[in-house]
Amino acid sequence: xxxxxxxxxxxxxxxxxxxxxxxxxxxxxxxxxxxxxxxxxxxxxxxxxxxxxxxxxxxxxxxxxxxxxxxxxxxxxxxxxxxxxxxxxxxxxxxxxxxxxxxxxxxxxxxxxxxxxxxxxxxxxxxxxxxxxxxxxxxxxxxxxxxxxxxxxxxxxxxxxxxxxxxxxxxxxxxxxxxxxxxxxxxxxxxxxxxxxxxxxxxxxxxxxxxxxxxxxxxxxxxxxxxxxxxxxxxxxxxxxxxxxxxxxxxxxxxxxxxxxxxxxxxxxxxxxxxxxxxxxxxxxxxxxxxxxxxxxxxxxxxxxxxxxxxxxxxxxxxxxxxxxxxxxxxxxxxxxxxxxxxxxxxxxxxxxxxxxxxxxxxxxxxxxxxxxxxxxxxxxxxxxxxxxxxxxxxxxxxxxxxxxxxxxxxxxxxxxxxxxxxxxxxxxxxxxxxxxxxxxxxxxxxxxxxxxxxxxxxxxxxxxxxxxxxxxxxxxxxxxxxxxxxxxxxxxxxxxxxx
Amino acid sequence: xxxxxxxxxxxxxxxxxxxxxxxxxxxxxxxxxxxxxxxxxxxxx
Numbered sequence: 001x002x003x004x005x006x007x008x009x010x011x012x013x014x015x016x017x018x019x020x021x022x023x024x025x026x027x028x029x030x031x032x033x034x035x036x037x038x039x040x041x042x043x044x045x046x047x048x049x050x051x052x053x054x055x056x057x058x059x060x061x062x063x064x065x066x067x068x069x070x071x072x073x074x075x076x077x078x079x080x081x082x083x084x085x086x087x088x089x090x091x092x093x094x095x096x097x098x099x100x101x102x103x104x105x106x107x108x109x110x111x112x113x114x115x116x117x118x119x120x121x122x123x124x125x126x127x128x129x130x131x132x133x134x135x136x137x138x139x140x141x142x143x144x145x146x147x148x149x150x151x152x153x154x155x156x157x158x159x160x161x162x163x164x165x166x167x168x169x170x171x172x173x174x175x176x177x178x179x180x181x182x183x184x185x186x187x188x189x190x191x192x193x194x195x196x197x198x199x200x201x202x203x204x205x206x207x208x209x210x211x212x213x214x215x216x217x218x219x220x221x222x223x224x225x226x227x228x229x230x231x232x233x234x235x236x237x238x239x240x241x242x243x244x245x246x247x248x249x250x251x252x253x254x255x256x257x258x259x260x261x262x263x264x265x266x267x268x269x270x271x272x273x274x275x276x277x278x279x280x281x282x283x284x285x286x287x288x289x290x291x292x293x294x295x296x297x298x299x300x301x302x303x304x305x306x307x308x309x310x311x312x313x314x315x316x317x318x319x320x321x322x323x324x325x326x327x328x329x330x331x332x333x334x335x336x337x338x339x340x341x342x343x344x345x346x347x348x349x350x351x352x353x354x355x356x357x358x359x360x361x362x363x364x365x366x367x368x369x370x371x372x373x374x375x376x377x378x379x380x381x382x383x384x385x386x387x388x389x390x391x392x393x394x395x396x397x398x399x400x401x402x403x404x405x406x407x408x409x410x411x412x413x414x415x416x417x418x419x420x421x422x423x424x425x426x427x428x429x430x431x432x433x434x435x436x437x438x439x440x441x442x443x444x445x446x447x448x449x450x451x452x453x454x455x456x457x458x459x460x461x462x463x464x465x466x467x468x469x470x471x472x473x474x475x476x477x478x479x480x481x482x483x484x485x486x487x488x489x490x491x492x493x494x495x496x497x498x499x500x
Numbered sequence: 501x502x503x504x505x506x507x508x509x510x511x512x513x514x515x516x517x518x519x520x521x522x523x524x525x526x527x528x529x530x531x532x533x534x535x536x537x538x539x540x541x542x543x544x545x
Contacts, residue, residue: 189511193511193521253528253532254525254528254529257528258525258528261524266520266524270514270517270520271516272516274519274520277523278527290535291538294535294538295538298538298539298542299542302542307543309543310539310542313539313543314535314536314539317539318536318539321535322535
């Protein structure tokens with residue numbers, strides 16, 4: 001887009017956004033079919049209305065915006081940013097109609113939390129939600145993990161060049177194949193294969209702990225969806241604590257850690273390059289930071305005698321820490337236990353873990369292991385440069401799907417995104433403090449929304465101020481899209497306003 | 501329908517994929533093992 005936005009720019013953005021909305025509308029067929037199969041007639045009507053609104057809005061935008069013009073990078077970025085906001089409004093309709101939310105803002109919060117795989121929720125009476133609404137909640141987080149643009153690319157967008165620009169706008173710049181459509185299909189294949197494996201494992205675990213076969217299957221499917229997408233939603237208000245099972249906890253750890261891996265890593269390992277799993281800079285960085293933060297959290301917890309033995313320390317301390325580091329947000333303790341029992345050292349470890357996050361081009365949020373690894377390598381390189389004579393030339397290498405040489409552009413890009421994360425983390429912390437929340441609790445919740453984690457110290461509730469809900473929605477959105485699409489959207493809106 | 505069944509059959513016969521899943525699960529279990537070891541060491545004082 002050169003200069004101020006023109007009508008043709010708006011047309012292009014409207015056309016692609018319309019297709020993404022139609023994609024989300026198609027998704028509503030799943031909870032609709034569930035509602036019909038389970039005889040939940042009231043929920044079925046909610047989803048029918050939602051479906052109608054999604055199709056009407058999406059098709060109208062696609063028709064109004066129909067154009068032969070080719071999208072530029074800015075169009076791709078703005079479309080990704082706008083699409084996420086548009087689908088938030090459309091997908092919130094069944095939530096609002098369900099009667100489980102106090103306001104439309106709460107519904108929008110939950111949809112953004114689901115799509116960005118954060119996992120915080122403002123739902124009322126979660127333990128008595130209909131099967132179809134639970135299906136919708138978990139489906140949103142599952143699809144959000146892969147990306148709503150990836151969904152649209154799989155079924156609705158046919159233009160390869162435009163498709164790639166949308167794909168990058170959604171913070172997934174890894175191309176597993178030259179064709180972006182082939183890449184989108186492989187991402188879905190990996191997730192669907194794990195869906196079968198994960199649901200089966202959790203179903204058997206559910207039977208083992210005494211759930212009925214039907215309930216074990218539904219819970220297995222939903223917990224898989226939220227674990228794989230590092231989402232953190234669960235069908236019961238006690239989250240994973242509800243199951244009181246070490247087996248269930250270990251299975252969920254495996255699923256959400258694997259879910260936090262880069263899709264390119266899965267593809268490499270599944271294609272026979274199995275050494276990549278431990279040679280990759282992201283997994284190495286994850287293993288390193290997880291070990292250091294586990295040591296710190298365990299030290300903090302044992303110093304205060306929070307847990308009596310190794311089993312409790314593992315099931316409560318380690319579980320929460322891995323859940324934070326993979327940005328999942330599954331909990332085996334109550335939210336207030338963080339504030340009342342954990343102490344500053346362990347909370348500090350969890351906050352850092354939430355900000356570090358999982359892998360790039362995965363379902364996880366946070367800074368990402370790739371950027372942590374690159375910044376660490378850059379630090380090593382600079383230290384070596386300082387210690388050696390000025391004429392010495394240093395080449396720093398790292399392994400990421402093959403040997404790579406560390407370049408200045410990579411370091412600059414990694415540092416810029418980390419700084420942006422820290423800026424919005426500080427912003428949401430400040431808003432929390434201004435709303436009267438204690439500093440540590442505000443920082444904890446801010447790290448949780450910024451890193452798309454979902455762990456809560458008890459701040460997030462339907463009773464919190466609307467300004468804090470809106471700030472958290474912004475942080476979830478900006479953190480998930482990794483800023484470029486958000487900055488492009490804000491710039492586009494400002495230049496359109498200036499033109500008027 | 502036939503195409504869909506054929507692609508499911510291809511996935512089911514994909515040995516590299518099966519080994520890949522096992523390797524990923526083994527890596528994560530090794531991390532979990534290391535985490536539990538740290539917990540044991542700390543609880544022993």
